[in-house]
Amino acid sequence: MAEHGSAMDYAEHEKTYNLFIGLVKWGSIHVIAILILMAIFLV
Incomplete structure (x- = not known):
């Protein structure tokens, strides 16, 4: 479990969120794009 009082690593959090x-x-x-191509070529 996380220790109380530890600070979050906001830079890593933002990097993961953006990814x-x-x-x-x-x-x-x-x-x-796949659905559009399927609609064009399979119908």
């Missing part, structure tokens, strides 16, 4: 947001954004863009 997560970037992965979600680009992952969503890729999924949308």
